[in-house]
Every structure is written in C-alpha cells, then in structure tokens.
Amino acid sequence: MGxxxxxxxxxxxxxxxxxxxxxxxxxxxxxxxxxxxxxxAVRLPQVGGKFIQMEDEISSMAATIGASAxxxxxxxxxxxPGFSLKQENLGYACITEIPCVVxxxxxxxxxxxxxxxxxxxxxxxxxxxxxxxxxxxxLSPSSVRETYDLIIRAFNLSEKYRTxxxxxMDEIVGHLREGIEIPDPKDIEIINRPVKKFxxxxxxxxxxxxxxxxxxxxxxxxxxxxxxxxxxxxxSGFPTNDNATAGKLVRRLIDKVEKxxxxxxxYEEVMCEDADVAVVCFGxxxxxxQSAIEQAREKGIKAGMFRPIxxxxxxxxxxxxxxxxxxxxxxxxHNDGQMLLxxxxxxxxxxxxxxxxxxxxxxxxxxxxxxxxxxE
Amino acid sequence: MASELIDKYMRPEHLPHIWxxxxxxxxxxxxxxxxxxxxxxxxxxxxxxxxxxxxSRAAGYxxxxxxxxxxxxxxxxxxxxxxxxxxxxxxxLAGDGDISAIGGNHLIHxxxxxxxxxxxxxNNNIYGMTGGQYSPTTPRGEKGTTAPYGNIDRSFDxxxxxxxxxxxxxxxxxxxxxxQTISYIQQGISHKGFSIIDVxxxxxxxxGRKNKKxxxxxxxxxxxxxxxxxxxxxxxxxxxxxxxxxxxxxxQVNYPEFTKEYQKIIDRLGREAxxxxxx
Amino acid sequence: MAQKKLVLNSAWCKGCGICAAxxxxxxxxxxxxxVAIVNQDACIFCGQCEQRCPDYAIYIExxxxxxxxxxxxx
Numbered sequence: 001m002g003x004x005x006x007x008x009x010x011x012x013x014x015x016x017x018x019x020x021x022x023x024x025x026x027x028x029x030x031x032x033x034x035x036x037x038x039x040x041a042v043r044l045p046q047v048g049g050k051f052i053q054m055e056d057e058i059s060s061m062a063a064t065i066g067a068s069a070x071x072x073x074x075x076x077x078x079x080x081p082g083f084s085l086k087q088e089n090l091g092y093a094c095i096t097e098i099p100c101v102v103x104x105x106x107x108x109x110x111x112x113x114x115x116x117x118x119x120x121x122x123x124x125x126x127x128x129x130x131x132x133x134x135x136x137x138x139l140s141p142s143s144v145r146e147t148y149d150l151i152i153r154a155f156n157l158s159e160k161y162r163t164x165x166x167x168x169m170d171e172i173v174g175h176l177r178e179g180i181e182i183p184d185p186k187d188i189e190i191i192n193r194p195v196k197k198f199x200x201x202x203x204x205x206x207x208x209x210x211x212x213x214x215x216x217x218x219x220x221x222x223x224x225x226x227x228x229x230x231x232x233x234x235x236s237g238f239p240t241n242d243n244a245t246a247g248k249l250v251r252r253l254i255d256k257v258e259k260x261x262x263x264x265x266x267y268e269e270v271m272c273e274d275a276d277v278a279v280v281c282f283g284x285x286x287x288x289x290q291s292a293i294e295q296a297r298e299k300g301i302k303a304g305m306f307r308p309i310x311x312x313x314x315x316x317x318x319x320x321x322x323x324x325x326x327x328x329x330x331x332x333x334h335n336d337g338q339m340l341l342x343x344x345x346x347x348x349x350x351x352x353x354x355x356x357x358x359x360x361x362x363x364x365x366x367x368x369x370x371x372x373x374x375x376e
Numbered sequence: 377m378a379s380e381l382i383d384k385y386m387r388p389e390h391l392p393h394i395w396x397x398x399x400x401x402x403x404x405x406x407x408x409x410x411x412x413x414x415x416x417x418x419x420x421x422x423x424x425x426x427x428x429x430x431x432s433r434a435a436g437y438x439x440x441x442x443x444x445x446x447x448x449x450x451x452x453x454x455x456x457x458x459x460x461x462x463x464x465x466x467x468x469l470a471g472d473g474d475i476s477a478i479g480g481n482h483l484i485h486x487x488x489x490x491x492x493x494x495x496x497x498x499n500n501n502i503y504g505m506t507g508g509q510y511s512p513t514t515p516r517g518e519k520g521t522t523a524p525y526g527n528i529d530r531s532f533d534x535x536x537x538x539x540x541x542x543x544x545x546x547x548x549x550x551x552x553x554x555x556q557t558i559s560y561i562q563q564g565i566s567h568k569g570f571s572i573i574d575v576x577x578x579x580x581x582x583x584g585r586k587n588k589k590x591x592x593x594x595x596x597x598x599x600x601x602x603x604x605x606x607x608x609x610x611x612x613x614x615x616x617x618x619x620x621x622x623x624x625x626x627x628q629v630n631y632p633e634f635t636k637e638y639q640k641i642i643d644r645l646g647r648e649a650x651x652x653x654x655x
Numbered sequence: 656m657a658q659k660k661l662v663l664n665s666a667w668c669k670g671c672g673i674c675a676a677x678x679x680x681x682x683x684x685x686x687x688x689x690v691a692i693v694n695q696d697a698c699i700f701c702g703q704c705e706q707r708c709p710d711y712a713i714y715i716e717x718x719x720x721x722x723x724x725x726x727x728x729x
Contacts (some may be wrong), residue, residue: 024460045642046649051460055485059452062482066425066456067442068420074456092446213551220441220457221464223420227436229444238390238436239444379714391667392710398671402709405713554706580671592675596707644727 001211008172009144012036012180014043015076016148018187020155023049024074026063028056028082031115032171033105036077036348057085061290065089068098069093071219077103077167081112083122089162090229091130094253095301097162097206097214099193101154106172106283106334108361114256117361118171120283127312133250135257137264138312139167142286143176150309156191157264159284161256168311172363174282193217204235206249207327213256225340226256237265257313268307268313270321271278271297275304278322280298280343282308283334285364291331292369303373311339316346316350328376331355332369352376383421387439395419396504398592400551400577404498405434407554407575408467411561422465423453429481429505430579431471431498438655448479453485454493459522461613462635465565466493472504476532480512483572484541490569491634496561497534500577508582517618519586535574539627545571545625548606551578560625576621587614590607659700660718667690668712672684674704 007015013036017025025040027033037053044051051068054060060076067074078086083104093100106122108114122129126138139154140373143149151167158165196216205226206215213237218224231239232246240246268286271293272278279291285305296303304331306322308315323329328351331340340355346351356372358364378388386498395401411510412422426432428447435442441464450468468475475483475497486493497528502520502541503509510520512532519526539546545567549557555573564571578584578595590594599621606624609617660680668689673700675690680697683690684703690713692698705714 024456026456029604045638046645048642048646050638051457052459054452054455056479058449059482059485061453062449062452063456064457067445068454068456068458069453069462070423070460072460074460088446089449171648189411220423220443221568222423225420227442227444229436230446230455377662377666378711379662379716382711382714386711392669392712397669398673399709405708406706542664551707551709565691591711592671592673596673597676605661 003186004179004181006037006177006179007144007359008106009141009147009176011039011171012037012144013077013151013167013169014145015182015218016151017101017155018043018047019185021190022075022194023047024064024067024072025049025076025077026052026054026067026074027077028054028060030057030079030082030112032107032174033077033079033103035174036103040111041345046124049089057082061086062088063321065093065098066131069220071222073099073159075101075103075107079105079107080109080119080122083125087129090317091132091134093164094130094134094229095230096263097217097253098166098228099162101151101158101159101163102166103169105169105171108170117264117333118284118363119361120170120285121338121359122168122293123240123311123335123338124167130263132146132253133161135254136166136312137161137163137257137310138168139259139309140168140282140283140311141173141322142175143173145375147173148180148182150359156189159193160191161260161286162193163218164258168283169286172287176284187290194258205237207235208252213252213260260312261317264310265313265315265318266309267318268309270305270307272304272306272322274302275326276302277328277330278326279332279369279373280302280306280339282339285332288364288366289369290374291366295366295370296373299374301373307338314342315348316342319343319346320350323347326351328352328354330369332357332364332372334358334364379529381406381413383408385412386437386441390437393437395430396581397429398578398580400500400579401430401434401498403551403554404496404557404575404577405437405469407557407561407605408469408496410439410558413561414558415565421463423454423457424448424467424469425450425457426469427471427474429471431464431469431474433434434469444596448474448477449482450469450474450480451482453583455491458491459635459638462479462492462639467565468493468495470497471504472497472501472513476512476534476537483538484554486542487543487570487572488531489536489633489634490542490544490631492569494561494564497572498536498577499574500579500583503585504578504579504582508586511607512648521586535539535572537624538572543572543632544569545604545628546574547572548574548624548626550576550599550603550621550623552553552596555618556623559578563625563628567628569631578583590598658718660716661692661695661698661700662714663690663692663717666705667710671709673689673707674713677703677707679703700711
C-alpha cells in the first residue's frame with residue numbers, strides 16, 4: 001500500500017511520469033498546462049533528471065525527441081496553441097520511431113480562445129494534426145488517480161511501440177485536486193524500449209525481426225552508430241525514393257498500432273449491462289456523465305456510460321457491440337462534435353446517436369447531460 | 377576508393393554525395409571530419425545533427441551518431457541530446473536559411489544559454505534545395521528566384537548575431553580557407569560552451585548563376601582575393617568591408633556552460649537529500 | 656620514386672575544376688567532364704587539391720612501394 005496525498009491532475013502527470021522513468025522534460029509555459037512544467041522543474045533534478053525551459057513550443061518538442069534519441073525517457077506538455085505548434089515534430093517522432101510523451105491539456109479555442117476554460121476540442125488534432133499518414137495513440141484520464149496510472153501507461157505504450165503517445169487531458173482534470181493513493185513502486189509495471197545489439201539486425205537499425213512490430217533501438221553514444229532521418233527510409237535508416245520501401249515503412253507504422261488494438265485499447269463501461277441509453281464521453285466530461293446516468297437511473301431510465309480511455313485508437317469494436325444492445329447513444333463532449341464523428345462511423349444505423357456539447361468554455365454539467373438523456 | 381580520412385569518418389557506400397558540381401558543402405563536411413581527426417574524438421561519442429536543406433544531407437554521409445531533423449530545428453534537437461547526455465560531442469551542421477531564418481530563435485537562445493554544442497554553418501547565401509530563393513544572408517541588391525528585382529532585405533552576419541546573443545565562441549571561415557576553417561572548427565569543438573563557425577560557402581548552381589558570379593573556381597578565387605582577417609577587419613569601416621570575406625575568430629570568452637551548471641543543481645540536491653537522511 | 660602518390664577516383668569527380676585551378680604546379684587539368692592527372696612528376700604533394708575537392712575524388716596517399724614515411728602536413 002502506498003501513501004495517500006492531495007494532488008492536482010497536472011502534478012499527477014509529473015509524479016506518474018517520474019514513476020514511469022521520465023528523466024527529461026522540455027517545455028514552454030502555457031495555461032492550463034504550466035504546472036506540469038513547474039512541477040517537472042522542481043522534481044526532475046531531485047531524481048537526477050533534467051528539465052529545460054525552451055524558447056518556444058517547437059523547440060520543446062524537438063529537445064524532447066533529441067533526449068529520447070540519446071536514451072532518456074522524455075516528455076513535453078502544452079495546451080491548444082502550443083499543441084498546434086508541436087505538430088510537425090510530432091510527425092518526426094512518428095516516422096523516426098522515437099518514443100516520447102506529449103501532454104495536451106486542452107483549452108477552449110480556436111486560437112487563443114479562452115485560455116483558462118475547459119475544452120475537449122483537440123480530439124481530431126490529436127489524430128490528424130501532423131501531416132501524412134501516421135499512427136496515433138492518445139490517452140485521456142478522467143480523474144487524478146487515473147492520470148497517475150495512465151501517464152505511466154502512456155510511457156509504456158510509447159516505449160513498447162516506439163511511437164509518440166499523446167496524453168489528451170482537459171482543464172477539468174488538469175486543475176482538479178483529489179486525494180490519491182500513490183502506488184508502491186514495486187507494483188508499477190514499467191516497459192522500456194526494445195534494445196538489442198544491432199549486430200543481430202545485420203547493421204540495419206530499422207530492421208524488424210520476424211513476429212515483431214518495431215525495430216530495436218540503441219541510444220546515441222553506445223557504440224552502434226546509425227542514421228536517423230525524417231525522410232522515408234529503408235531498414236538501413238538511410239533515405240530512399242523507392243515507392244515500395246516507403247510504402248512498406250508507412251504501412252508498418254500504421255499497422256503496429258492498428259494490428260495491436262487488443263493490447264492498446266482500453267475503455268470503461270458503467271452500468272451498460274441493461275442500458276437503453278449509453279452516454280459516450282471521455283476525460284473530464286465523464287465525471288458529469290457519471291452523475292447524470294446515476295440521476296437518470298433514479299428516475300427509472302436505464303442509462304449507462306461508455307468511456308474510451310484510449311481516445312485513439314478508438315474502441316470501435318467495443319462500442320459497435322454496445323450499439324447493438326442499446327436503443328440510443330448520447331455523445332457528450334466539450335466541443336462541437338468531434339468524437340461524435342467517430343461514434344457515428346462505428347455505430348452506423350445500429351441505434352440513434354444524439355449529441356450534447358459545449359463550445360463556450362463553460363462546463364458541461366450533469367443536468368445538461370441528463371436532460372439530453374431524458375429527451376426521448 | 378577514398379582517402380584514409382574519408383574512409384574513417386564518412387560512409388563511403390553513400391558517396392558520391394548529391395550536391396552539385398562545385399558546391400562547397402563537401403569541402404566543409406571534410407573540414408569537420410579533419411577537425412574531429414585532429415582532436416582524436418571517439419567516433420561513438422560524436423553526434424551530428426542537421427536540419428533541412430542541402431547542408432542537412434551531410435549528416436547521412438558522416439559515420440557518427442547522425443540525426444537529420446526538421447527544418448530549422450537542429451539546434452533544438454541538439455539541445456535535448458546534449459542535456460540528456462553531456463558527455464557526447466554534439467555538432468550541428470546547418471545552412472544559412474535553416475539556422476538564421478526558420479531556426480533563428482533556437483540559434484540565439486542556444487547561444488544565450490551557452491550550451492556546449494558546436495554549430496557549423498554552410499553559409500551559401502541562398503536556399504539551394506528549393507531552387508535558389510534569397511535567404512537572410514543574401515547580400516542586399518543580389519538576386520534570388522524570390523528576389524527577381526534584387527533583394528531589398530539587409531543581410532544577417534550570423535557569427536556576429538550569435539556572439540551578440542551570448543555565444544562564447546564565434547568564428548568565420550570559408551571554403552577557400554581550408555586550414556583556418558579546420559582550426560576554427562577544432563577550437564569550437566574544444567571550447568566549453570556554445571560555439572559557432574560561420575563558413576562562407578559557394579553555390580555556383582543557384583547563387584552563382586543568378587548573380588553572375590562565374591564558376592565554382594571564380595567564386596572560390598573571389599574568397600581568396602577578398603579575404604580580410606578578423607584583426608584587420610575591426611579597423612575597417614562598414615563601407616570598406618563591403619564585399620569582403622572576413623576570416624578569423626570573432627570572439628572567445630568564458631561563460632558558465634549550461635549542462636555543467638545544471639549538473640551542479642543535481643549534485644547540490646543530492647547532497648542536501650543525503651544530509652537530511654543523516655540528520 | 657616519390658614517397659607519396661596522387662590518387663584519382665574519377666567515379667566521384669563532377670568536373671568542377673577547383674583542384675586544377677588551385678594546383679600550384681599545373682599537375683591537373685579538366686579533360687572532358689572529369690579531371691585528369693596531366694603532369695604527375697610535377698606534383699609536390701601539397702594537398703591543396705585534396706583539401707578543396709568537394710567530392711573527395713582526388714587525394715594523396717603513401718606510396719607503399721616506398722614505405723610509409725609521409726606525414727600529413729595538416
């Protein structure tokens with residue numbers, strides 16, 4: 001049993017990340033994610049890690065990737081405008097397969113928007129923000145305790161699949177304070193990037209062994225000199241213009257996530273067994289939704305909640321199954337209907353899909369969701 | 377078939393390189409290899425970081441830990457690498473557009489921080505990879521495909537800019553002045569702090585052709601005939617320096633180096649924690 | 656016999672002419688699209704061609720028949 005402490009969501013990101021082995025943070029101040037930088041600045045040198053405040057969001061992302069290439073688990077955090085600026089280098093981490101974690105504490109937009117107000121409008125940016133076809137893993141916590149556990153999982157997935165993982169927070173959870181029990185370090189599962197000698201790969205640093213999805217990785221400075229490039233590259237790591245080689249690379253990048261959904265995808269179902277109506281929501285919105293379905297149950301409406309924890313890849317198979325059991329789905333999110341698009345794509349005509357959202361920076365409250373549940 | 381130096385520090389299986397006939401990039405890349413040879417650095421402890429553009433391809437040809445990053449961001453990636461593992465010799469190879477336009481912010485801030493990386497600028501006064509657009513170092517009045525009537529921007533002095541921002545070592549070389557340039561790169565790598573060597577490069581294909589500068593040989597002869605050493609240059613007026621190629625060490629000063637200063641914080645916190653445990 | 660020799664790797668030569676232009680003894684000349692050694696005997700092994708060749712196509716190496724006595728001047 002670990003100790004119980006009062007902690008803010010943004011602090012839990014840092015404490016969980018350190019527990020996961022994060023020893024490098026590069027960032028730039030931006031509301032409402034700044035506490036993550038502040039806490040990292042305090043905590044990292046205490047554990048022998050490094051913190052650097054970079055000159056901008058772009059360089060924060062770049063330094064994070066650089067540190068990871070040098071063998072150190074690295075993270076950066078930002079919010080809407082900063083997350084937009086990080087997109088190019090996020091794609092660089094995808095194609096070069098350098099693990100890193102990028103926290104986006106979402107706020108109202110577009111542009112500067114309402115900097116201190118909650119939002120969940122970066123769902124699609126998380127998936128499509130950087131150019132080109134690429135895989136995305138994006139996790140979204142709905143409580144402080146879950147933040148702690150899930151950021152550890154973000155690092156584990158990033159290391160295992162050698163891909164950037166987006167931690168899609170929102171202002172609600174980022175600034176929420178809750179008493180949480182910190183798990184004992186020996187109870188925490190830590191996954192580190194697959195490291196082998198390249199000699200086994202015939203000097204091909206991007207060669208993938210039979211039955212594996214990702215190449216092994218050795219940090220710079222450890223005696224296996226190799227080349228990393230954002231250009232399409234062969235197993236040798238060197239650039240290629242060959243269409244077949246480039247196609248094979250991008251296909252593998254996508255497949256290493258898409259073909260491992262059973263390992264990656266997580267979600268939560270609450271009172272869905274007998275539900276007639278299911279609320280689909282994620283992150284901070286789930287707190288209001290949980291309260292709304294409980295109130296609905298008190299009124300005799302069989303309501304449940306389906307919460308993707310991996311926003312990307314989306315738990316499509318699981319929601320599809322649910323959509324065949326319920327009469328109606330209500331998608332509730334702090335945006336104008338982004339996850340809604342994915343829900344509609346998955347559910348098709350299995351049941352009716354309604355939407356309740358917020359785009360004015362105010363909080364989606366239980367009564368608002370409840371009245372949507374009660375509409376029919 | 378290549379010289380000992382090239383065999384030892386390049387990846388000959390990837391040569392000949394993609395650069396145009398007469399392009400000075402190959403000369404600067406060799407200067408870097410020679411400087412590393414002269415210093416006797418361990419191959420495995422050298423990281424070459426590049427951005428995007430003609431110059432950036434150098435990383436792939438050199439047999440070290442090499443990383444070809446995004447446009448303008450080489451210094452930012454290098455900062456992460458150096459801070460994560462300060463024992464590595466981190467060398468950034470960059471073009472003038474790469475380092476002083478899109479990457480200008482990282483240049484001045486890395487200089488200000490005085491982080492111990494070395495930046496070698498392949499300064500050919502033009503965007504070569506995209507076909508000859510004017511850059512921040514294209515002299516006023518010269519032409520590029522995007523300055524068809526002559527460039528009206530004033531140009532950057534990259535070494536001066538970095539020094540002004542806090543770089544503790546700044547020098548200027550040229551592709552003609554091989555010995556001096558190798559020596560400056562050597563001094564820059566040995567220097568404890570941020571170092572920059574701005575090397576006057578030649579681009580006969582775009583800059584030369586667009587501005588009637590003649591062949592690669594003509595452009596190199598121009599460097600030879602118009603070179604002014606730094607100690608002489610400081611006595612000359614701006615008017616007298618027009619069109620001159622200044623060679624030499626602009627500045628070398630001792631400021632605290634960033635990664636060493638950070639390590640002091642880690643060490644202090646470690647000592648304090650130990651003391652708390654004892655008491 | 657000289658202790659050093661001039662080696663030309665024509666496959667890498669792009670014919671820019673820099674080596675020939677800065678050779679102090681007119682050892683080299685552009686012939687067609689590549690450089691050629693036209694007066695090997697005049698070579699003083701100063702290394703200027705090697706240093707300035709952007710393509711690493713020309714260099715000086717020890718003449719093994721004579722033995723390894725040459726020390727690089729730079």
